[in-house]
Amino acid sequence: MNILLISTYELGRQPFGLASPAAWLRARGHDVSCLDLTREELDEEAILAADLISFYVPMHTATRLAAGLVPKVRESNPRAHICFYGLYAPVNEGYLRSLGVGTILGGEFEEGLASLASRFEHGATNGNGSGKQQEPVISLARQKFLVPDRAGMLEPAKYARVAMPGGEHRVAGSTEATRGCKHLCRHCPIVPVYNGAFRVVEREVVLEDIRRQVAAGARHITFGDPDFFNGPAHSISIVEAIHREFPELSYDVTIKIEHLRKHDSLLPALRDTGCLFVTSAVESVDDAVLEKFDKGHTRADFLAVVARFRELGMTLLPTFVPFTPWTTFEGYTDLLDVLAEQGLSENVAPIQLAIRLLIPAGSRLLELPEMSAMVGPFDSAALVFPWKHEDARVDALAREISQLVQRGDSLKLPRTEIFAHIHRAAHAAAGNRAPNGVAHPAWKSVPVPYLDEPWYCCAEPMDVQFVSIGRVKETVAKADQFV
Numbered sequence: 001m002n003i004l005l006i007s008t009y010e011l012g013r014q015p016f017g018l019a020s021p022a023a024w025l026r027a028r029g030h031d032v033s034c035l036d037l038t039r040e041e042l043d044e045e046a047i048l049a050a051d052l053i054s055f056y057v058p059m060h061t062a063t064r065l066a067a068g069l070v071p072k073v074r075e076s077n078p079r080a081h082i083c084f085y086g087l088y089a090p091v092n093e094g095y096l097r098s099l100g101v102g103t104i105l106g107g108e109f110e111e112g113l114a115s116l117a118s119r120f121e122h123g124a125t126n127g128n129g130s131g132k133q134q135e136p137v138i139s140l141a142r143q144k145f146l147v148p149d150r151a152g153m154l155e156p157a158k159y160a161r162v163a164m165p166g167g168e169h170r171v172a173g174s175t176e177a178t179r180g181c182k183h184l185c186r187h188c189p190i191v192p193v194y195n196g197a198f199r200v201v202e203r204e205v206v207l208e209d210i211r212r213q214v215a216a217g218a219r220h221i222t223f224g225d226p227d228f229f230n231g232p233a234h235s236i237s238i239v240e241a242i243h244r245e246f247p248e249l250s251y252d253v254t255i256k257i258e259h260l261r262k263h264d265s266l267l268p269a270l271r272d273t274g275c276l277f278v279t280s281a282v283e284s285v286d287d288a289v290l291e292k293f294d295k296g297h298t299r300a301d302f303l304a305v306v307a308r309f310r311e312l313g314m315t316l317l318p319t320f321v322p323f324t325p326w327t328t329f330e331g332y333t334d335l336l337d338v339l340a341e342q343g344l345s346e347n348v349a350p351i352q353l354a355i356r357l358l359i360p361a362g363s364r365l366l367e368l369p370e371m372s373a374m375v376g377p378f379d380s381a382a383l384v385f386p387w388k389h390e391d392a393r394v395d396a397l398a399r400e401i402s403q404l405v406q407r408g409d410s411l412k413l414p415r416t417e418i419f420a421h422i423h424r425a426a427h428a429a430a431g432n433r434a435p436n437g438v439a440h441p442a443w444k445s446v447p448v449p450y451l452d453e454p455w456y457c458c459a460e461p462m463d464v465q466f467v468s469i470g471r472v473k474e475t476v477a478k479a480d481q482f483v
């Protein structure tokens with residue numbers, strides 16, 4: 001079988017979601033090509049040659065971009081079977097099938113892709129609309145993983161790098177040590193698929209994947225696990241082993257505030273094995289909103305983690321969903337004031353202060369009694385339940401903050417300066433007096449390391465176009481050239 005795997009967006013990383021299934025498919029003798037449309041043009045010859053075209057959709061953004069390509073791909077190569085796989089495939093199954101997608105795979109998708117390819121190789125119908133799918137739409141099978149095969153993919157240097165405080169940019173690779181999550185946060189897109197389950201990628205598989213990326217030039221590794229401490233013993237054993245082998249290699253991880261509190265004793269091990277920073281989806285400093293999200297932590301927990309990281313000399317990069325149906329002017333300015341008081345204006349990517357809550361299909365937020373009155377009918381093209389704030393001025397503020405972030409990004413302003421503009425605009429909208437000047441001296445924020453492509457999940461930035469996403473949209477438009 002000639003198989004084409006396509007990624008439209010994976011947070012600026014070299015896509016693990018292409019490399020892992022490529023290993024499974026090549027091990028079975030299939031010819032596999034990989035395309036990352038954030039860095040490459042849509043390849044006409046690869047589309048025309050493929051028997052199976054599979055789009056990897058780990059995020060909302062990736063799904064919308066991939067869906068936009070399906071009509072063009074089908075017209076160009078009507079004989080190819082089209083598959084969507086990844087977190088957002090099963091929750092959008094109805095819409096994707098209406099586009100002519102023949103197979104939907106979620107959860108542990110490698111085995112499903114291998115099964116699909118084998119069936120077609122042995123004479124199964126290759127149609128997109130006929131017959132019931134044989135592979136499970138959602139699989140939580142305990143797979144025996146293979147080392148990701150990154151052959152033919154662009155080198156790590158082409159992807160997001162770590163921006164260091166001194167101006168250095170480190171080439172970053174990425175891998176996964178676990179999948180899924182054992183928690184049930186209401187706003188999280190992982191929950192409808194994994195429902196509290198998580199799966200472990202074998203230690204030696206992860207270590208070998210890292211070795212190969214270091215050989216390809218990586219000096220830093222991003223662990224893409226939804227929560228690195230879902231399996232803390234497994235994760236710590238990996239970073240201790242890799243630190244012994246590559247003591248100069250740095251890495252970053254994502255961990256819940258709840259787990260940072262629960263596994264406080266493991267934090268020195270992260271620090272001492274080269275953890276450059278920890279990303280944590282704090283989401284809000286309003287306990288009422290945190291309860292709506294079922295996050296498992298409080299404002300006090302967040303502040304305790306901030307203090308603990310400061311004590312240990314570690315870097316915390318909090319992420320937020322500041323605009324929700326429950327956001328008030330007071331709540332938003334309180335968030336900014338907390339970040340200022342804690343000296344975190346450099347730690348928070350400006351886009352995190354413009355994020356608006358995304359409510360996808362299957363979201364546990366729909367379990368809340370008040371949500372039925374807040375959301376409109378599901379918008380299949382946008383893949384969300386749309387909502388408007390009951391106070392139109394809050395939505396107007398969200399748009400203003402988004403514009404400030406875009407402007408600051410285009411002018412390449414420092415994070416603290418963008419934060420100052422946001423802080424002043426929010427307080428003005430709330431009718432408060434804000435500090436004058438660009439950066440208030442009391443904030444005492446210092447530069448921190450971070451990946452130079454913004455990180456966001458479970459939410460959407462209003463009207464913000466990232467470079468990589470814009471590149472894919474151009475590719476979608478250019479698809480007409482070979483139809």
